[in-house]
Each structure stands twice: as C-alpha cells, then as structure tokens.
Amino acid sequence: xxxxxxxxxxxxxxxxxxxxxxxxxxxxxxxxxxxxxxxxxxxxxxxxxxxxxxxxxxxxxxxxxxxxxxxxxxxxxxxxxxxxxxxxxxxxxxxxxxxxxxxxxxxxxxxxxxxxxxxxxxxxxxxxxxxxxxxxxxxxxxxxxxxxxxxxxxxxxxxxxxxxxxxxxxxxxxxxxxxxxxxxxxxxxxxxxxxxxxxxxxxxxxxxxxxxxxxxxxxxxxxxxxxxxxxxxxxxxxxxxxxxxxxxxxxxxxxxxxxxxxxxxxxxxxxxxxxxxxxxxxxxxxxxxxxxxxxxxxxxxxxxxxxxxxxxxxxxxxxxxxxxxxxxxxxxxxxxxxxxxxxxxxxxxxxxxxxxxxxxxxxxxxxxxxxxxxxxxxxxxxxxxxxxxxxxxxxxxxxxxxxxxxxxxxxxxxxxxxxxxxxxxxxxxxxxxxxxxxxxxxxxxxxxxxxxxxxxxxxxxxxxxxxxxxxxxxxxxxxxxxxxxxxxxxxxxxxxxxxxxxxxxxxxxxxxxxxxxxxxxxxxxxxxx
Amino acid sequence: xxxxxxxxxxxxxxxxxxxxxxxxxxxxxxxxxxxxxxxxxxxxxxxxxxxxxxxxxxxxxxxxxxxxxxxxxxxxxxxxxxxxxxxxxxxxxxxxxxxxxxxxxxxxxxxxxxxxxxxxxxxxxxx
Numbered sequence: 001x002x003x004x005x006x007x008x009x010x011x012x013x014x015x016x017x018x019x020x021x022x023x024x025x026x027x028x029x030x031x032x033x034x035x036x037x038x039x040x041x042x043x044x045x046x047x048x049x050x051x052x053x054x055x056x057x058x059x060x061x062x063x064x065x066x067x068x069x070x071x072x073x074x075x076x077x078x079x080x081x082x083x084x085x086x087x088x089x090x091x092x093x094x095x096x097x098x099x100x101x102x103x104x105x106x107x108x109x110x111x112x113x114x115x116x117x118x119x120x121x122x123x124x125x126x127x128x129x130x131x132x133x134x135x136x137x138x139x140x141x142x143x144x145x146x147x148x149x150x151x152x153x154x155x156x157x158x159x160x161x162x163x164x165x166x167x168x169x170x171x172x173x174x175x176x177x178x179x180x181x182x183x184x185x186x187x188x189x190x191x192x193x194x195x196x197x198x199x200x201x202x203x204x205x206x207x208x209x210x211x212x213x214x215x216x217x218x219x220x221x222x223x224x225x226x227x228x229x230x231x232x233x234x235x236x237x238x239x240x241x242x243x244x245x246x247x248x249x250x251x252x253x254x255x256x257x258x259x260x261x262x263x264x265x266x267x268x269x270x271x272x273x274x275x276x277x278x279x280x281x282x283x284x285x286x287x288x289x290x291x292x293x294x295x296x297x298x299x300x301x302x303x304x305x306x307x308x309x310x311x312x313x314x315x316x317x318x319x320x321x322x323x324x325x326x327x328x329x330x331x332x333x334x335x336x337x338x339x340x341x342x343x344x345x346x347x348x349x350x351x352x353x354x355x356x357x358x359x360x361x362x363x364x365x366x367x368x369x370x371x372x373x374x375x376x377x378x379x380x381x382x383x384x385x386x387x388x389x390x391x392x393x394x395x396x397x398x399x400x401x402x403x404x405x406x407x408x409x410x411x412x413x414x415x416x417x418x419x420x421x422x423x424x425x426x427x428x429x430x431x432x433x434x435x436x437x438x439x440x441x442x443x444x445x446x447x448x449x450x451x452x453x454x455x456x457x458x459x460x461x462x463x464x465x466x467x468x469x470x471x472x473x474x475x476x477x478x479x480x481x482x483x484x485x486x487x488x489x490x491x492x493x494x495x496x497x498x499x500x501x502x503x504x505x506x507x508x509x510x511x512x513x514x515x516x517x518x519x520x521x522x523x524x525x526x527x528x529x
Numbered sequence: 530x531x532x533x534x535x536x537x538x539x540x541x542x543x544x545x546x547x548x549x550x551x552x553x554x555x556x557x558x559x560x561x562x563x564x565x566x567x568x569x570x571x572x573x574x575x576x577x578x579x580x581x582x583x584x585x586x587x588x589x590x591x592x593x594x595x596x597x598x599x600x601x602x603x604x605x606x607x608x609x610x611x612x613x614x615x616x617x618x619x620x621x622x623x624x625x626x627x628x629x630x631x632x633x634x635x636x637x638x639x640x641x642x643x644x645x646x647x648x649x650x651x652x653x654x655x656x
Contacts, residue, residue, distance in 0.1 A: 347595060349595045349596040349598070349599045395595070395598070395602065397631060415632070416630060416631030416632045416633070417630070418630055419630075434629075436631065436632030436633065436635060436636065437598075437631040437632055437633065440633070441636060464594070464627070468592070468627075470592035470624075471592065471624070473622055473623055473626050474626040475622075475626060511561070511563065512594060
C-alpha cells in the first residue's frame with residue numbers, strides 16, 4: 001500500500017453512476033454509524049480503496065457497530081480506520097475476499113457461511129469460523145458477522161463424545177417405537193461391525209445375531225423393556241463378522257405424557273476383552289483352588305496320622321508356611337517288624353508341588369530302606385545317590401534314627417540337619433552328629449552315633465523353621481528352644497510331657513514350614529501309647 | 530547381637546568389586562526365599578562380569594535359610610564346572626551357622642576374612 005492521505009484515495013461510488021463528493025461520504029458514514037449504533041448486530045460499513053484504474057485494492061472501515069468484535073478482540077469504534085487486508089491478511093485470496101468483490105460488482109446480497117479464517121498470530125484462534133453477510137450500501141459494503149464459537153464448542157463436545165465412545169467401546173442408539181426409526185452413534189456401527197451406510201437395524205434383529213444360547217436373554221430384555229420399561233441391563237454375545245463379541249447393554253424406555261412407550265434408548269458396550277480377561281482370571285483362580293485342595297490332600301497322604309509304635313509315645317506336628325500350603329518338611333515314625341522303630345525328620349528346600357514330590361520320594365525311600373535293615377548311615381548314603389540321580393535340582397536335609405526297643409538303643413545320623421534334642425530328667429542335651437546335606441555331592445559317607453536311652457527320655461526332632469530367625473544364630477535359637485522345653489517338662493508328669501512339649505513349641509519362622517516329632521521312651525516296652 | 534538386627538533384616542544389599550582377576554561379592558541382610566530372585570540375578574551377573582573366580586562375603590548376613598544355602602552351593606558348583614574357584618567368607622557363629630550344620634564347610638572353602646580368602650585363591654597367570 002502506498003502512503004498518502006486516506007481521503008484522497010477514497011472513491012466512494014460503486015460503479016460510475018453516482019459521483020458523490022467526499023463530504024457526502026462523511027455524511028453517509030455518520031448516518032450508517034448512527035444506524036449501526038442502534039442495531040444489535042456485529043457489523044461494519046467498509047469502503048473500497050481503488051487504484052487509478054478503478055481496481056479495488058482494499059477496503060477501509062468507516063463505521064462499526066458497538067457490538068462488532070474482530071478476530072483480535074478489537075470492538076466498535078476501534079475498528080474504524082482499519083483496512084481489511086492490512087488488518088486481516090488471512091482474508092486475501094479467500095472466498096470472503098471474492099465475495100467482497102462480487103457484491104461490490106453485482107450488488108447482490110451474499111452470505112459466506114461458514115467462512116473459516118486462518119491467520120498467523122499468537123492471539124488468533126486457529127482456525128476461526130464465521131458466518132458473514134455482505135450487502136452493498138451506498139458505494140461501500142455493509143458487512144455483518146457472527147462467530148461460530150458455539151458451533152466450535154459443539155464440535156469439540158461431539159469430538160470428545162466420539163473419543164469417549166471409541167476408548168470405552170461404547171455406543172448409543174435410539175429406537176423409536178412410534179415410527180420404527182432408529183438412530184445410532186458412529187461407535188455403535190463399529191461395535192456391530194455394520195456399515196453406517198446400511199443404517200441402524202431394528203431391535204428385533206438382535207434375535208438373529210445373538211448367540212443361540214443368548215436368544216432367551218434377548219427375548220427377556222425385549223419383553224421387559226416393552227412391558228415395564230424400567231432400565232434394563234443385559235449381556236449377550238452377538239455375531240460380528242466371523243466371531244462372537246460380548247456386549248453389555250443398558251436400555252430404558254421413554255414415554256409420552258400418557259405413559260405410552262415412545263422410544264428406547266440404549267447404551268451398548270463391547271466388553272469382549274474385559275470378559276475374556278475375567279474368564280481367564282476365574283479359570284486361574286479355580287485352578288489355584290484345585291491345586292490348593294490337591295496339595296492339602298497330598299499333605300495328608302504323605303504325612304498321615306501317626307500310627308502307634310511299640311515302646312514309644314509319639315507326637316508329631318506339621319506347621320505349613322504362612323505363604324505356601326505345601327512345603328518340603330516331613331516326618332516318619334514307623335514300627336519296623338523286628339522290634340525296632342524308624343524315626344526321621346527331613347526338609348526339602350523350597351515349597352510347592354516340586355518340593356512335595358521330592359519329599360514324598362525321600363520319605364518313601366527312607367521307609368523302604370529301613371525295612372531292608374539298612375542302618376541310618378547306609379540309608380542316607382542311598383538317599384543321597386537317589387537324589388543325585390532322580391532329582392539333581394533338590395537339596396535336602398534329614399535326621400534319621402533307628403530305635404531298638406529291647407535295649408533302648410538309638411542309632412542315628414544327620415545329613416546337614418539341625419541337631420536332635422534329648423530331654424533327660426529336666427535337662428536338655430543336643431545330640432549332634434553332623435554329616436553333609438543330601439543331593440549336593442556325588443560321593444558322601446555318613447557314620448552313625450549310638451546312645452542308650454532311659455525310660456521317660458524325650459527325643460525331639462524338628463526342622464529349621466522351629467529355631468531359625470533373622471539376625472539370630474541357629475544355635476541361639478536352639479538354646480531358646482531348649483530353655484522353653486526345660487521350663488515345660490518339670491510342670492507335668494512324664495506321660496503328659498509329649499503333649500506339653502508339642503503345645504509349648506511354635507515355629508519361629510512362619511515363612512518356612514516346620515515339622516516337629518517328639519518321642520517319649522516308654523518305661524515298659526510292652527506299653528503302647 | 531541383640532534382637533535389634535531383626536528390624537533391618539528386610540534390607541538386603543548386594544555389592545561387587547574386583548580384586549585382580551577375582552570378583553569379591555558382598556551380601557548384606559537377608560538371604561532367604563524372599564530374596565531368592567534378586568540373589569540369583571546378582572550371582573548370574575557376577576559370573577558374567579568376573580568369570581568363575583569369586584569370593585562371596587557373608588560376614589554381614591543377618592539370615593541364611595536352607596533354600597539360600599542351596600543357592601550358594603549351586604554357585605560353588607557352577608564355579609568349579611566353569612574351571613574356576615569359589616570361596617565363602619563366614620564365621621561359624623552367626624547367620625551363616627547353617628553352612629556348618631549342613632556340613633557344607635567340609636567341602637566348600639570358607640575363610641574368616643576376605644583377605645584370607647584372596648590369599649588362598651589358586652595362583653593363576655596374571656597378564
């Protein structure tokens with residue numbers, strides 16, 4: 001734009017028919033301004049600026065309504081004097097600019113709606129949508145406009161709804177009960193795998209696409225809705241292309257003033273993924289439940305109720321770990337057929353079925369070897385070989401003893417196991433005869449120790465869960481255990497001591513399983529507990 | 530030791546440094562079934578980083594259960610299988626008592642200090 005005086009370059013007449021002076025333009029501007037001041041519109045009167053050849057270069061605002069607001073939030077009189085292309089470069093070359101020129105040319109009123117204004121600038125919303133009305137007036141243009149901000153909001157709302165529907169696998173639909181017409185949201189078509197061009201289907205169509213097992217649910221839902229009409233929720237499987245999808249629908253009927261059902265509204269959610277996950281979870285839960293019952297049964301099979309053993313009064317107790325119902329600790333106390341008894345306690349490292357199955361192997365092997373008249377040392381050598389061969393992944397410890405009734409002799413040995421305790425009178429002794437644990441080394445040997453027991457002696461075998469505790473030496477734990485027993489024993493007569501000791505002992509480490517075996521030497525070897 | 534260490538027993542830390550061609554690993558805190566997974570991972574990484582010549586310092590251990598004892602044995606065997614050497618540093622009184630009770634100390638080398646363990650390491654070519 002060249003500089004110079006604005007007034008000089010004004011050519012107020014459109015066409016060449018009228019030739020008013022500058023003063024008449026100013027008069028007109030005053031009149032139009034007065035009119036705009038009274039009109040509840042956003043409007044401005046703009047005058048073309050032409051070059052010498054009469055070509056329109058730009059427009060200048062000569063009057064503006066008080067309510068007029070431009071894209072930069074200038075209002076009313078602030079707009080006067082602004083040139084269109086200078087102030088709003090985005091208009092250049094736009095449909096609005098073409099319309100400006102056309103209306104100037106033809107004099108026919110035009111609406112440019114929507115006019116989407118694009119312009120660079122920090123304060124300019126991108127893009128902004130207007131409806132603009134153009135009329136030729138006294139050699140200029142009367143432009144009036146509305147901004148479609150409200151429409152933008154609606155669009156945003158609608159976009160948000162679309163996102164919500166898509167993210168939530170949600171769709172909604174209306175089915176008119178009067179006209180039979182229906183309206184679906186976009187996502188409802190997606191959920192049903194239906195082309196929007198086909199339009200919605202009638203509610204009755206659900207009978208055809210529902211899984212055969214779910215047809216009664218559809219029937220019930222349709223009946224409920226049309227009779228009581230209250231909100232009804234149902235879940236069915238529908239065939240979508242070549243698979244069944246789970247949908248959950250919530251529907252209700254709206255009625256007219258006379259209570260007549262008018263329309264059914266429904267919100268439908270595709271819950272297939274959720275349903276699959278829930279089903280899988282239920283399956284896993286059931287499997288765990290079954291495994292838990294199985295392990296409980298296994299435990300009772302592996303560690304049965306104690307049979308009577310001649311010459312000994314025996315108590316056994318098994319504490320499972322708090323976190324695992326099935327552990328690797330085991331005991332055995334059994335009458336061998338030659339007036340001898342086998343007493344043993346062992347620990348297979350770990351929990352669960354793997355540990356339990358190794359434990360069962362060991363326990364049965366020990367029993368078999370004891371019946372084959374192996375002494376404890378031979379039994380452990382064989383057990384070590386068995387583990388190395390059959391379960392190289394397993395580490396185990398054990399204390400194994402044979403008790404001969406006729407001369408009250410106990411022969412025993414340890415494989416990496418905490419010592420036995422012997423309670424004689426009111427004193428507690430450790431019976432330690434260490435050997436290496438089972439399942440680690442290929443060639444190991446064990447040796448037996450032997451002791452003559454006295455009537456009313458108590459033997460205590462247990463696993464490490466009874467004495468181990470963080471921050472404590474195992475032998476400290478053993479001393480604490482011994483002290484507890486020494487305190488308990490004098491308080492009860494010999495025949496009650498097994499029960500009393502069992503009662504007094506509780507695992508120190510509840511994260512591990514614990515097994516306790518207490519045996520009392522009966523004074524009369526013919527006496528059976 | 531009083532009962533006080535119980536309070537901090539849940540903390541378990543693993544540290545590793547090298548001393549010549551030998552990796553010196555220190556485990557502090559609890560070594561039991563609750564720390565089995567990080568412990569296994571730690572030893573795996575130690576083998577990857579230092580090779581099979583390792584000293585495992587257990588002097589600052591609060592607790593060693595039977596399963597963790599098994600893990601130490603597994604590491605010791607692995608070191609032998611890979612042509613290396615693994616020694617434990619522990620004293621009989623304390624959390625590592627299980628090593629004696631299980632009879633492992635008669636097979637796996639155990640030393641009272643890290644220095645003793647390093648001094649006892651088989652000599653090898655230092656290049």
